[in-house]
Amino acid sequence: MVPLIPVSVDLVVLTVRGQALSALVWRRDNPPYEGHWALSGGFIQLDEDLPAAAARVLAERAGLPGAPVHLEQLQTYGYPDRDPRRRVLSVAYLGLAPDLPASTEAHMSWQPVEELTAMAFDHRRIMMDGVERARSKLEYTSLGAAFCPPEFTVAELRRVYEIVWGRLLDPRNFHRKVTNAEGFLIPTGRTTTRDGGRPAKLYRRGPAENLHPPMLRPRD
Amino acid sequence: MVPLIPVSVDLVVLTVRGQALSALVWRRDNPPYEGHWALSGGFIQLDEDLPAAAARVLAERAGLPGAPVHLEQLQTYGYPDRDPRRRVLSVAYLGLAPDLPASTEAHMSWQPVEELTAMAFDHRRIMMDGVERARSKLEYTSLGAAFCPPEFTVAELRRVYEIVWGRLLDPRNFHRKVTNAEGFLIPTGRTTTRDGGRPAKLYRRGPAENLHPPMLRPRD
DNA sequence: CCAAAAGTGTTTGGCGTACACCCATGG
DNA sequence: CCATGGGTGTACGCCAAACACTTTTGG
Structure with missing residues (x-):
């Protein structure tokens, strides 16, 4: 009766390093979008609040546990064919971080936003929405x-x-x-x-x- | 493996009528929150985009089909006990409308925002978030x-x-x-x-x- | 002493507020 | 002719851009 949908939390974590605004991403090693850059994300659990899910993804998937990262909800993306495998609703969070070392264990790295042209799914659009939000937040x-x-x-x-x-x-x-x-x-x-x-x-x-x-x- | 969650779209439709900023609400006639005011909402379908779901709820549940209402995504609310019956994730949309007659068939009515103190679920908070968004949008x-x-x-x-x-x-x-x-x-x-x-x-x-x-x- | 970066003072122009004033209608 | 609301002109003050200038270090 009531449709049930998998819901993920995806993080646009930004920092300023060197002379470039950079995002925390990882390179996918499996289809779909093998070899493309992707944001860190994870499915929310049944008993989990959205901010708690974002903090968990930051710690476990992005490899930044306990880091002083400002997290705020960005937007929710829901068109049905975002993910070619199955419909996934994605609640995006924006994170603003100081220039921390990226976790090699979690296979994450900082990449300048301008060089992230080939990204998986709709992650390029989500990231650019986060960049624009960050720009106006500074104002x-x-x-x-x-x-x-x-x-x-x-x-x-x-x-x-x-x-x-x-x-x-x-x-x-x-x-x-x-x-x-x-x-x-x-x-x-x-x-x-x-x-x-x-x-x-x-x-x-x-x-x-x-x-x-x-x-x-x-x-x- | 992947948790599946029901996702609803709830509408904060605002208008200016008389001397008051008013919201489009209906009075619940069943538990929980029987007798309390509630926003119009509905579950999103499996093949449905989020803006399409918002437009459908505006037409079918809010009783304003085809009305010139500006709709934009507001925020997503997800703490697990929002609804006492089961966990529901809610993607809220903000609607700005001219002073149209509320649909009696859909049992909707315009109520001044200031008088909507007893609302169902977390709808009061969602509505006030929408009001604040509207105030800054005018700027x-x-x-x-x-x-x-x-x-x-x-x-x-x-x-x-x-x-x-x-x-x-x-x-x-x-x-x-x-x-x-x-x-x-x-x-x-x-x-x-x-x-x-x-x-x-x-x-x-x-x-x-x-x-x-x-x-x-x-x-x- | 010189280069480099931090921090201060001063001028100037644009913009928003406050308000005096005029315009065009109904009764 | 007066009340009512629409619309314009203008003075003033504040703030931010532009930039000259002083301060304090390293070499």
Whole structure:
């Protein structure tokens, strides 16, 4: 009477490493889509909440147990022929991570988003939806810091914005904006010269979730 | 091996009628939650796409076949005890509708959002998520016009914004903003005096999806 | 001393708000 | 002629872009 459907959770885990926005993927070694890149995913269990399933997939399939990854629901994909074998409904989650080493045991690797053209199933579309969500999240939330290590400089945070948005920002205006935004950055008192030049102050993530006013990205 | 789960599509259909933002609901006449208000919903079929399922529920269960309702995916709700009888995953859709008569045949009615305090399952939370989505959609898209009839005046559109946001707006600045926004409103050449006073120009929805610049709601 | 990067001060222009004012109808 | 709502002009203030300038390190 009531149709029953397998439901998977698929993760679009993004990070900023080197000069590229990158996604956590693995190379399929079996049909269908053998040799194509795929997102990590898994079927949800009968007694399992959706956020719990996403956290389990992050730990077990993506090989990042306990990592400080911000996870949020992205969208649900359900057209019947997504998977050629059988119908699968997929609840996609977006994860924002600092530059952690990818798990070799789980056969995962970071690949620049721009180079991931041949992906399995509809994973390319899901990933690009996640990228667009991440880009707009940087505008009106403080989640840019989720891409950074626990302590970071304003310049490192600016490089995150520049790479995710794909545009250069004025260092001086950026500095003023983020340091003036209430609850965005907490000074640690320490400094670093790891980027050369005058020592830069180190900050931690502040408690603010939303930015007032937002950091609107330049549009041309 | 792979857990199979029933998946429903639930609709948060909103409109502006009278002086209140209202949702399309029905009163349950069977346990569980007998007598409580509920959103319209239905199980998705095995060969059915998610948008198709939402359109079918809108036509068959909500009693609005063919109505000009803007439908978009809202979020997916999946904690196991949402429904006390059995686990059901629910993909919620948000619908923005003009002030249409509710179908008596489908036992649906419009109820002001503020008065819908006792709702079945987690429908109150789903509805409020939809309300918040609608509020922010008015800021950066042209979807405010989805609440209006095919031809409407600037003042009628302004009242939509005022009721959805729950705040009064300056009529003169609002007029300038929406008429200057590229592709938002198309003049029909006709006028009306149905609101009294000087005749107001009538407009149709323009092709623009996104507003540049956005209509930021006042925050205090 | 010089290069490099952090951080500050100042100018300027665009945009949003507030509000005075005029326009076009019904009664 | 007045009430009512539609629509326009304008001054002011804030904020963000642009950029000159100072500070503090390494070599």
